[in-house]
Amino acid sequence: MPASAGVRRRGAVRSEEARMAVLDATGRLFATQGYDHLTIEGIAAQAGVSKQTIYRWWSSKSAVVADALIEDKLLPDHPVVPDTGDIRADLIAWMQSLVDLVAEPGNDGLVRSLVAAACESPDIGTRLNDALGITATVSTRIEAAVAAGQLPADLPVTEFVRALVGGFVLYSLERTEPAPDVAERLVRALLH
Amino acid sequence: MPASAGVRRRGAVRSEEARMAVLDATGRLFATQGYDHLTIEGIAAQAGVSKQTIYRWWSSKSAVVADALIEDKLLPDHPVVPDTGDIRADLIAWMQSLVDLVAEPGNDGLVRSLVAAACESPDIGTRLNDALGITATVSTRIEAAVAAGQLPADLPVTEFVRALVGGFVLYSLERTEPAPDVAERLVRALLH
Amino acid sequence: MPASAGVRRRGAVRSEEARMAVLDATGRLFATQGYDHLTIEGIAAQAGVSKQTIYRWWSSKSAVVADALIEDKLLPDHPVVPDTGDIRADLIAWMQSLVDLVAEPGNDGLVRSLVAAACESPDIGTRLNDALGITATVSTRIEAAVAAGQLPADLPVTEFVRALVGGFVLYSLERTEPAPDVAERLVRALLH
Amino acid sequence: MPASAGVRRRGAVRSEEARMAVLDATGRLFATQGYDHLTIEGIAAQAGVSKQTIYRWWSSKSAVVADALIEDKLLPDHPVVPDTGDIRADLIAWMQSLVDLVAEPGNDGLVRSLVAAACESPDIGTRLNDALGITATVSTRIEAAVAAGQLPADLPVTEFVRALVGGFVLYSLERTEPAPDVAERLVRALLH
DNA sequence: GAATAAGCGAGACGGTACGTCTTGTCTTACA
DNA sequence: TGTAAGACAAGACGTACCGTCTCGCTTATTC
Structure with a gap:
């Protein structure tokens, strides 16, 4: 009974249920096969859903992936930037946890897949930022450092984060062998 | 007698001829359709070559693209880093020409396609660096600046270039509207 | 409510429509090109149907041909055995019309193609018999002759027809030049 | 020294050696794979011969097969018609040995393959007759029976053998289960 | 002996067709 | 109207052979 609130067509x-099944299946397949071996048919089968149901609600593979990203189906718990007051140490710690994350066996290709997805759709790029909390968390931490005088007042924060x-x-x-101090070096390249 | 070293089976x-036709065709199609709409069949047709000839010499689409990259079929003449002595100005000028390059109508999606390709094959990533002359040219310029005392002696050059x-x-x-001063801001984010 | 028996998945x-288009196209191409130059791709193109639709319902080229045979798409109207009471005259007349049939310009190679198809698939052989009405029509006529005492009572009818x-x-x-009296001689070889 | 006969270019x-290798290989592959899965490339590989060598001397797959047939590479020792004086018994015995021949496990599909080959090339049909000794042996035996008065004088021998x-x-x-008395029945259908 | 012609192995080449896979649209039956 | 099931046209995938063609070598004949 559509009793309350409005017209309810x-x-x-x-x-x-179907929606979640699709996003769950997407997450599962994304992790095992990567973005480019992901197929709509595969998702539908894995989710026990008809293809039409997917096409009805999403416009493309990347749209499904973007949604799965928002709903946190694609990434393991992602690191947050610590705040010890020392901006350099905090960034290194955060970067190190990112490096560790992709160094884990199962997560090989995870970044690659996400970037590939972002190449296909700007939307995914945006949501990727959101999902990673990059814009929100990192920018905030940087801005705090700027306010604290640890970084120059006119630092272009967006570009700094992008870099x-x-x-x-x-x-x-690059899939090179993991360099042990790459996190530290990367931060040092920006904060010298 | 087969001239030089070895038995020439x-x-x-x-x-x-066939090899060049394939790489040329790849370059042409890559520019017009982007990496993901590139097909082996399309390349073969465009090159006037049989599919088998492609599969005989290359293992996958990305291998063809990687080769085309080496042979400079994918990119318009890429900018080189100027050397006026002022490292900041030089980097800004170089970055600006990159920004201008992708802002041109035809080159829309070029970077996207290259990155997508790099996501699929580590080879492409490596060769992309080489082809862009990034490692060679930019690193050299940075190292010169380090030597000149314009940049700290312990700057991690590789990571600096990567950033x-x-x-x-x-x-x-991100495909945002082109910000006019993005080149300057990006360099300033690194050189503050 | 699905009218008759069962649940109609x-x-x-x-x-x-697709089914008939495939069989029609098969008949058309079989007539013009013969069995061995018949291709699934050709049938699909001629029928305006996707290859997958053919592979969904038929397991091989010979299966399609067998079906086309049942649906009478491969053969022009085939002769029937007359019944004048004189078994020898009737068989000669029938055999003569077969000989005339393959002597017609367009039908050159028709038998060859049918036999080639029968070599590939036992199914086609069986259905060929049915389609030609051989088992049915000829056997019936022979049996009538046996009953009328024109042929011995213990004649092995199946083998007689096969011969x-x-x-x-x-x-x-053999594709020799058509001998004018071959029909009569063949029947006489069996009824001497 | 090209002493005799003409100009020996x-x-x-x-x-x-190459010729025999090709025909041997053809025989081997024909037996294992049948006529339609026989390929020129396969023969060349099996024979350790280049494709060009095959194409230089034979015009097509069927030409190779026809040659192999002549050189007795395709068939096991084929039965001959006995001559006991009783034409009916002799034909039944011969036919029975043919039936037994194709009933053997390995020879399944042998006749099918030969017939398929004959469909492709009239040459093969002719040579098949020769190779089987049908025209020679059987016809001779039939003619002897005619001469002995066991068969009518005006019997069309060619057509009789064909039947x-x-x-x-x-x-x-038809690949039906082997009927035990099919040889006898077939001969009886002709000699009643 | 050279020079000259084949024959031969290897194998690259432009093609055609194979049988499979996925896309995005559509139709049907049920809820 | 949404949904699972699934047929459909389209088209790319990677493989197998086709018949032709170049190679570098060997073998025989002729000058």
Whole structure:
């Protein structure tokens, strides 16, 4: 009975169950196969959902992935920037945890897949930022450091974060053997 | 007598003509359609070559692209870092020309495609660096600046370059409206 | 309520239109190109149907041909055995019309193609018999002759028909210049 | 020294070794894979011969097969028609040995393959007759029976043999379970 | 002996078709 | 109206052979 609030159009309503099944399946397949071996058919099968249901609600593979990202289905718990007052130490710690994250066996290719997804859709890029808490968390921490006089007042924060994250991304794409001090060096490249 | 070293095995020899036709076609299609709409069949047709000839010599789409990259078929003439003695001005000028490059109508999506390709194959990532002359040219310029005392002696050059280029890459992936001073801001984020 | 027996599973139903288009196209191409130059891709193109639709319903080229045979798409109207009471005259007349049939310009190679198809698939052989009405029509006529005392009571009818048709098949495969009295001679070889 | 007969042109001479290797390989592959899975490349590889050598001397797969047939590479020792004076018994014995031949495990599909080959090339049909000794042996035996008054004087021998062999061929194509008395019945269908 | 012609192995080449996979749209039956 | 099931046209995948062609070597004949 559509008793309350407004007109509630006729017919069945979107199945939340189906929606979650799709996003869960996407997360599972993304982790095991990577972005480019992900297929709509595969997601539908894995989710026990019809393809049409996916196409009805999402416009493309990348849209599904973007949604899965928002709902935190794609990433393990992501690191947050600590705040000890020492901006350099904090950034190094954070960067180190990122480096450790992708160094874990299962997470190999995770960044690569996320970047590949971001290449396909600007939306994913944006949401990736949000999901990683980069814009929110990191920027905030940087701005605090600026306010504390640890960094110059006219530092272009957006670009600073981009350089930091971009450096990490390029490092990930290279798939070299993990350098032990890469986190420290990367931060030092920006804070010299 | 086969001129130089070695026995020059029997049988017809690889057709340089076919090889170049493939790489040229790859360059042409990459520019117009981007990496992910590139197909082996399309390349073969465009090159007037049989699919088998491609599969005989390359193992995958990304291998073809990597080769095309080496042979300079994918990129328009890429900017070099000027050397006026002023490292900050030089980097800004170089970064600005990169920004201008991707701002041109035809080059929309070029970086996106290259990054997508790099996500698929570590080889492409490596060769991308080489092709862009990044490692060579930029690093050299940075090292000169370090030697000249304009930059700290212990600057981690590799990471510095990665941050610079990574920042540019992330900017490109965001497809925001081109900010006029993004080049200057990005360099300033690193040189403050 | 699904009218008759059983549950009529969910999902779209097989397109009769596509099915007929495939069989029609098969008939057309079989006539013009013969069995061995027949290709699944050719059929699909000619029928305006995707290859997958063919592979969904038929397991091989010969399966399609067998089906086309049942649906009478491969053969022009085939002769029937007359019944004048004179078994010898009737068989000669029938055999003569078979000989005339393959002597027509367009039908050159028709028998060859059918036999080639039968070599590939036992199914086609069986259905070929059915389609030609050989088992049905000829056997019936022979049995009538046996009943009328024109042929011995213990005549092995199946083998008699096989010998008759087999003789015709071998004659067709030889592609010699058409002998004018071959029909009469063949029947006389069996009824002496 | 090209002493005798004519001008013996310059250059190397055809390698008998290669020729035999090809025909042997053809026989081996024909037996294991059947006519339609036989490939020129397969023969070349199996024979340790280059494709060009095959194409230099034979015009097609069927030409190779026809040659192999002549050189007795395709068939095991084939039965001959006995001559006991009783034409009916002799034909039954011969037909029975044919039936037994194709009933052997390895020879399954042998007739099918030969017939398929004959469909492709009239040449093969002719040579098949020769190789089987059908025209020679069987016809001779039939003619002897005619001369002995066991068969009518005006019997069309060619057609009689065709009917006999054709009946056997159709029986083989049907791949039914082997009927024990099929040889006897087939002969009886012709000699009633 | 050279020079000249084949023959031969190896194998690259432009093609055609194979049978499979996925895309995005559609139809059907049920809820 | 939403949904699972699933058929459909389209088209790329990577493989297998086709028949032709170049190679570098060997073998035989002729000058």
